[in-house]
Amino acid sequence: xxxxxxxxxxxxxxxxxxxxxxxxxxxxxxxxxxxxxxxxxxxxxxxxxxxxxxxxxxxxxxxxxxxxxxxxxxxxxxxxxxxxxxxxxxxxxxxxxxxxxxxxxxxxxxxxxxxxxxxxxxxxxxxxxxxxxxxxxxxxxxxxxxxxxxxxxxxxxxxxxxxxxxxxxxxxxxxxxxxxxxxxxxxxxxxxxxxxxxxxxxxxxxxxxxxxxxxxxxxxxxxxxxxxxxxxxxxxxxxxxxxxxxxxxxxxxxxxxxxxxxxxxxxxxxxxxxxxxxxxxxxxxxxxxxxxxxxxxxxxxxxxxxxxxxxxxxxxxxxxxxxxxxxxxxxxxxxxxx
Ligand code: PEP
Ligand code: MN
Numbered sequence: 001x002x003x004x005x006x007x008x009x010x011x012x013x014x015x016x017x018x019x020x021x022x023x024x025x026x027x028x029x030x031x032x033x034x035x036x037x038x039x040x041x042x043x044x045x046x047x048x049x050x051x052x053x054x055x056x057x058x059x060x061x062x063x064x065x066x067x068x069x070x071x072x073x074x075x076x077x078x079x080x081x082x083x084x085x086x087x088x089x090x091x092x093x094x095x096x097x098x099x100x101x102x103x104x105x106x107x108x109x110x111x112x113x114x115x116x117x118x119x120x121x122x123x124x125x126x127x128x129x130x131x132x133x134x135x136x137x138x139x140x141x142x143x144x145x146x147x148x149x150x151x152x153x154x155x156x157x158x159x160x161x162x163x164x165x166x167x168x169x170x171x172x173x174x175x176x177x178x179x180x181x182x183x184x185x186x187x188x189x190x191x192x193x194x195x196x197x198x199x200x201x202x203x204x205x206x207x208x209x210x211x212x213x214x215x216x217x218x219x220x221x222x223x224x225x226x227x228x229x230x231x232x233x234x235x236x237x238x239x240x241x242x243x244x245x246x247x248x249x250x251x252x253x254x255x256x257x258x259x260x261x262x263x264x265x266x267x268x269x270x271x272x273x274x275x276x277x278x279x280x281x282x283x284x285x286x287x288x289x290x291x292x293x294x295x296x297x298x299x300x301x302x303x304x305x306x307x308x309x310x311x312x313x314x315x316x317x318x319x320x321x322x323x324x325x326x327x328x329x330x331x332x333x334x335x336x337x338x
Pocket of ligand 1: 103186208
């Protein structure tokens, strides 16, 4: 349920009303927008006396929210949410955020070299996997804690904030001061215990869409994190499984406008895992920016032919340079910048 306040409703009144509403056993979230202030009610709203609320002189209207996601719902929060990964690195504003780096951290030289190159091209977040959730137990599983240390070293060398995937809630303490943003991978989008524990942290979460999940399921996973008190969620579309086998996944470009309409959370696109092959990354990234994405996650490797994971889809330094150059033109055409 959302309560829409009249134009000019005072903050004191909204706070007082929120306290009053909470006596009915629901959580009241006042959201002070530029034009309108709304109070989002979360929980069992059965006991809320709508008629009494409508008699409040500063209440304009009361709407029932049909969707099961509340905190992630744009109706609760009409303005776009901006998630700050590090000072000056904000996802959801005019400036697009490019997160780039290898699929896996492989060595100190590799991660620092890649970090320097992607930074020089305009990436503002370094990505790199330390724990790798691979489809086969015989594939490279990541350098784990050592990989996390190396990411931290690359951060110290370049100043780039780091996003890296967490697969196990027991690792949260270990990750806490080694990364700036937790990545929840597609395979863990519905690992609810992980989501709940991440909801108790205050670090941004890049939540990737599972390859067979609907938009509503995706937003319910964001809701799990937000219900725990962490509203710094970035949604990431990374391709879904369809009947097509030519591409690794099918990039669901419609996810961008749909998620933007359903939710106030920022949306980024990962064209690397969507297409699964290097030459598809640039056109898919351009499409994502044109469709309104707030950022991109792109795999870049110093030597893709010898990468320990996802080499086929990784960009070389030269192709990342070309991609960033063409992305700047598309960003400009849609009123954004990189
Ligand atoms: C990754 O980012 O390297 C990754 C494993 O992605 P996804 O979870 O989207 O497959
Ligand atoms: Mn990968």
